[in-house]
Amino acid sequence: VAAALLSDHPEETSLRIGSLELHRLGQLLPAQIASGQFHCSRHIYPVGYLATRIYWSCRYTAVRCRYLCRIDEREGAPEFSVTVSETGHPDESFTSDTCDGVWRPLLTRIHKLRSSAGLINMFPDHITGEDLYGLTEPNILRAVESLPGLDVLKDYAFRFGRMQLIPEMPLAINPTGCARSEPKMRTYFCKSHALQTVSSARGHPSQSAASHPHHHTHLAHHHQPDSLAQSAAPYSKQYSHSKSSQYKRLRTEWQQNVYLGRSRIQGLGLFATRDLEKHSMVIEYIGEVIRNEIANKREKLYESQNRGIYMFRLDDDWIVDATICGGPARYINHSCQPNCSAEVVDVDRGRKIIILANRRVKKGEELTYDYKFDFEDSGSKIPCLCGAPHCRKWMN
Ligand SMILES: [Zn+2]
DSSP states (O other): OHHHHTOSOTTTOOEEETTEEEEEOOBOOHHHHHHSTTBOSSOBOOBTOEEEEEEEOSSOTTOEEEEEEEEEEETTEEEEEEEEEOTTSOOEEEEESSHHHHHHHHHHHHHHHHHHTTOOOOOTTTOOHHHHHTTTSHHHHHHHHTSTTGGGOSSSOOSSOSOOOOSSOSOOOOTTOOGGGSOOOOOOOOOOOTTOOOOOTTSSOOOOGGGSOOOOOSOOOOBOOTTHHHHHSOOOHHHHHHHHHHHHHHHHHGGGTEEEEEOSSSSEEEEESSOBOTTOEEEEOOOEEEEHHHHHHHHHHHHHTTOOOOEEEOSSSEEEEOSSSOOGGGGOEEOSSOSEEEEEEEETTEEEEEEEESSOBOTTOBOEEOOOOOOSSOSSOOBOOOOOTTOOSBOO
């Protein structure tokens, strides 16, 4: 179920449970979780949630119709809307700031209709808006509770527990690197930023964040590869040869190195499926290689879509955008004492971001690398949750 729900495409991934059809599970970004507005002690309301309930008509006694239920964000709080579709009538929409509030007038109408027709009451007093939304349905609840970042909630009573392993990697990636053939994937956290100033490997200033004024609404920064400086220097022929043969092997074998699971650090994380040797290539950070200007535009678009943003700066001009067409490497969390490092490696005809083990990594260990955010005037400090003995406490 979790795997099916991680997709972004409502049409393709509808999950049918009785009279409910779930189109999209939605998600909560860190700021939404921290605000406390999107959950109570009994329910969680993911933004973007979309489901169709087949339920009794408000107009005809023996007829059922479709109620499209959705959760959006409005001014920092959830907004619930239900659209009624009934043959022969125009669609009718209802909106409320509570889940029960949006369904109550509909339930009252159905109740009145049925009692005037002398039919038995269908206990509308006991059925809640959350029930009709499907939020109390066990399969959906289990998936909602395992959404990244929610494990920190202290005032919510988990029914299924906060740290679940996702048994199968919900992301099949196409290691050919052909963006269009890769499936779309859901994103959760902004781990990177298109607008960060990166000190140039060649010693001149890069595109400055100041020339693109922006507002931070999420955690959003660029990862920086370790070897940004080194990558500009020529590799010896021997070295580049061994790198490219290693890379060739990586493209077919990376799936044997990693699995996706609930992280101890935050949300989802990537773990070692087998012991990994020091300096071995673990996985490629795959995405679409785009220019700064495109990255800036996309960042705004993604934010407006309430997506997490996953971008990795390749150099001064180019950024790897893993937000839509990315691989599981984007789920690797930051640590101040990481077991991996990210390096830009020149292989074949391109520059690739490769995650390498920087020591021997034991099977089952969570993989981490140092994101190396280097903000100077960042408006918001991001606390580090890596838990390493020498944690720097802040990620930027
Ligand atoms: Zn740390």
